[in-house]
Amino acid sequence: MSKALVVGAGVTGLATAWGLIRRGFAVTVVEKGPIPNPTAASSDHHRLIRWHYGDQAGYAARMGEAFAAWDALWVDLGTHHMIETGVIAVSSEEGDWADTACRTLDGLSIAHERMTAAEAVARFPHLDPNLAARFVSYTPTGGALMANRILEGLRDWLTANGAEIRTETEVTAIDPDQVRITTAQGNDFAADVVIVAAGISAPGFNFPGAPKLVPTSSTIVYVEPPADLATAWQGAPSWVDFGGFDDLWGIAPVDGLPLKLGLGRLSLPGDPATGRVASEEKIREIVTAYRGKFRDIERFTVTSAQTNFYTVAPESRFVLQRSGKAVLLSADSGHGFKFGALTGLDAAEAIAEPGRFDHVARRMAGRDI
Structure with missing residues (x-):
């Protein structure tokens, strides 16, 4: 069984862990605060989900997939954390x-x-x-995704399905070549792949070749x-x-x-x-x-x-990028939560099927319709 380390437990990190477990990975999630973390980009009572997307046709075209991914998550969680207002x-x-x-x-x-x-x-x-x-x-269709309830539901589902979740554990270094992370507590964790989904903390890791966040x-x-x-x-x-x-x-x-x-x-x-x-x-x-x-x-x-x-991120596009056996995942730019469940499934697909990585990265960046 392949092992994955996910750094960051916002909606992107937790949903990626969900997608990976569905594909048979053993997953450890490391989060510097609690879940939900009140200082994280994902944390609040709710977030807006809507079809309208300005001139970003690539993202508007994927909203149907985004709603379907949330429906798949509701099935796994056994409850529905979206309130439709129109x-x-x-x-x-x-x-x-x-x-x-x-x-x-x-x-x-x-x-x-x-x-x-x-x-x-x-x-x-x-x-x-x-x-x-x-x-x-x-x-x-569209309305309120109940953000903190989703984070709590994902946390509980992951724990019930074998994931190891380390909260209050700050990651201080990531080694993409050794596929290892080091924490402020002095612990090292190793795996087959490391996914950096650290939100506003991601720029501090100096991920090789990363775009400016x-x-x-x-x-x-x-x-x-x-x-x-x-x-x-x-x-x-x-x-x-x-x-x-x-x-x-x-x-x-x-x-x-x-x-x-x-x-x-x-x-x-x-x-x-x-x-x-x-x-x-x-x-x-x-x-x-x-x-x-x-x-x-x-x-x-x-x-x-x-x-x-x-x-x-540049052009407000989602980022999925490799360096060695580490993956940078930044799906935010002010419009990330609505794609949270779909981003998790996308990232899991790219990691589990490396030959599709570049295709998935383009799709996530809204470049393929």
């Missing part, structure tokens, strides 16, 4: 992100419903009555609508864009959680060790950006806010 994308000017995304979907024959701003407001009364939109695109911040704000708007928000869709170039995205209220507001234009390179404070100024800027989008947003109550970090 997703809207709003175009306010020709050539903006949502407009481009809809052209991409049309080119791939992926169904989505278009409606006018008036039709959208009538159907979704939480929207601002004066919503400025050329059109609103809607898909009934840039730690990037993302501040999100959780808000509650006033009581008189609670009914309007029942059954509301999540959203991936509200037109223009602000990159507004978020998740509707689900499972007792308030709605989650994101503002992509504030995502900038930063230091994960010092940049995690969500300032009052940034919180106000995010909430203010939703004026004209949601009805009476100025009356919403901020319940919490946080700044997470993720890594961005």
Whole structure:
């Protein structure tokens, strides 16, 4: 039985371990914190999964596979950790992100419903009555992947299926030639293959020939609508864009959680060790950006806010790269969680079938449709 070492227990690392065990590997996962790790890119109540993908046709074309991979994981876990809300994308000017995304979907024959701003407001009364939109695109599939529950479910499934999981164990060195890792505790682990899926920690390992991976911040704000708007928000869709170039995205209220507001234009390179404070100024800027989008947003109550970090690779593409018997796996760039289960199956395929490695790497990078 081949042995695999996985460094990092975010969704990418845990899903890869899942894929490898399904292919008969013995797996050890090493994580520097707990699972879920609150400082990891994967950790939060939930993450958005949606069909709209701007001009990245290679990724939009794989979303059907991504949903199917999650379904396969739910079967193994014996439970379902996705809440379907549907997703809207709003175009306010020709050539903006949502407009481009809809052209991409049309080119791939992926169904989505278009409606006018008036039709959208009538159907979704939480929207601002004066919503400025050329059109609103809607898909009934998509919504919230319950991130921390998925990480916990994968951890428990891996343990039950023979994986060794070492938490609170920081990896300090990786030897691709000897297929060995060293930890801060002085322990060495060896295997037939080492997979570096360390997220924001990956740049610190100086993986030979690795592309530049840039730690990037993302501040999100959780808000509650006033009581008189609670009914309007029942059954509301999540959203991936509200037109223009602000990159507004978020998740509707689900499972007792308030709605989650994101503002992509504030995502900038930063230091994960010092940049995690969500300032009052940034919180106000995010909430203010939703004026004209949601009805009476100025009356919403901020319940919490946080700044997470993720890594961005060149062209925001996923990275699967070999050096000796080590593999660098960086499937993030701000859009990785929705592909988490599929990334695990992809990486396991590339590792178990070395002749297909380059093909899988291109596919994961969105270069093959």
